[in-house]
Amino acid sequence: MQIELSSKQKEFIDKYIKKSAKDIWEEKLINLKGIVLNGEEDNQQIEDKINEWILVDIKVAEENTRPYKCVCGRSLRYQYVIKHRILDITYNLGCECVKKYTGIDSKLVNRVLLKKEELNSMVDEIIRKLNESEIDRQLYLLDYDEIPNMIRQQLLIGLPLTDKQLEKVFKVIGKDNNKKNYHKKVHNVMQELTKEQLEFLNKLNYEDKQPLIISLMDGKKIYNMDELKGVELSNIALRKVELNLPFTDKEIRDIKKGKKTEDIKYIEIASKKLNKSQYEFWCSRMSLNQRKETAKYIVEGTNICDKRLVRGKSLDKNIRKQIQLGIPLTEKQKKSLDI
Structure with missing residues (x-):
């Protein structure tokens, strides 16, 4: 239409x-x-x-x-x-x-x-x-003070720029070739976004918009809700997950910090559920990453291997002891045992 x-x-x-x-x-x-x-x-x-x-x-x-x-x-x-x-x-x-x-x-x-x-x-x-809704892909240019006034007015009333006008804008906001190419790359990234993603991006203020654009260009990781279970998210971060948009470096740091807090919480609870022998083995024979992963399994009572399933198998002595003590296995350990 x-x-x-x-x-x-x-x-x-x-x-x-x-x-x-x-x-x-x-x-x-x-x-x-x-x-x-x-x-x-x-x-x-x-x-x-x-x-x-x-x-x-x-x-x-x-x-x-x-x-x-x-x-x-x-x-x-x-x-x-x-x-x-x-x-x-x-x-x-x-x-x-x-x-x-x-x-x-x-x-x-x-x-x-x-x-x-x-x-x-x-x-x-x-x-x-x-x-073709191209105006939605160009509104980010309004964040640059250098663009000519006529171009600004054109964008403000909802009229997209022609390719020739875009070239002029890229030249104005990027005086050196590297910056000029950078803005062309930004323009290309905008072409890949859906209408919903563009609407979300265009509503952000400059401080939130620019880091997101950089994350899109850098191909930063896109998280799903399962990976963020237990992590408190801002409304902006939550909307990014829903729209399959990447997080900024700061948001990734906050997520890792949140995950670390969640890991520590599980470790504290798990350590109280283990008996003395289990706790000594868990702390001395298992790495920090293994303890982080198995802490959740200890709390949930999952990933504990039935001793009968490995009877007669040639096992690493640490894994054998871990199974004998009833300490949960990591996913990597389960895969290596083919159980």
């Missing part, structure tokens, strides 16, 4: 992007003749300074068609509607006849046409990107 442009969006496009052929014609003539305007002239004064010939419009037909006519009778794909300001006569002309009637070089006419087509193409690209 096509998105309908708002009145503000239409006004912005008409004012800053979609110039008329007449406006472009005047700009080219001003540059060509070296005319200086002070910015206070009205349309009539501008026309007086430029030329007696005014370009009213350029009509462009479909490719491989020539539905328009020049006054000379030639069929045209491109028709230039030219008005003589003093005589108040309008002519429909082809490129060559423009030069014949006005004395203005056809190269200028072609430049006007190319510029108009370029601007029309920009409008088409903006509307296409708007329908």
Whole structure:
């Protein structure tokens, strides 16, 4: 479904992007003749300074068609509607006849046409990107103070930037090549995010948004709820888990700290459940990581190996003693015993 442009969006496009052929014609003539305007002239004064010939419009037909006519009778794909300001006569002309009637070089006419087509193409690209929700992938650029004011206004009213505008922005916010490439990488990362992920990211403040963008670029680990059992999470961190987004370095440190606290809690409870022989073996013969893992099993009463399952098997003496004492096995130990 096509998105309908708002009145503000239409006004912005008409004012800053979609110039008329007449406006472009005047700009080219001003540059060509070296005319200086002070910015206070009205349309009539501008026309007086430029030329007696005014370009009213350029009509462009479909490719491989020539539905328009020049006054000379030639069929045209491109028709230039030219008005003589003093005589108040309008002519429909082809490129060559423009030069014949006005004395203005056809190269200028072609430049006007190319510029108009370029601007029309920009409008088409903006509307296409708007329908593809590309604006959601570009809103992070508003965090940079360096972006030009017109670009900022375009983003603020919900209009995405064209590829050419993006290149300009990357150049402004990244003066050296490394930074320029960095912002291109950020742009590429944004293309991979879902609509829900983008909505979440765009609602974050700068301090939370930038670390998340860096984590996305660095491919930081994405946690699931099972891995975070028992760890207290902030609302932002919880939402990241739900949306399959990575944590920042600080959040990862907090998670590890939370897990450590959880491990210590289990170790304290487990140590009280063990008898003297079990406790001595557990503390002296098992590594810290093994104690952390088995502490939870001791509390839960799981992963304890039935002695009958290993009867007759050749076992490491420590594992054999561990089984004899009824101390739970780690997952790695269970796998090595194939039980």
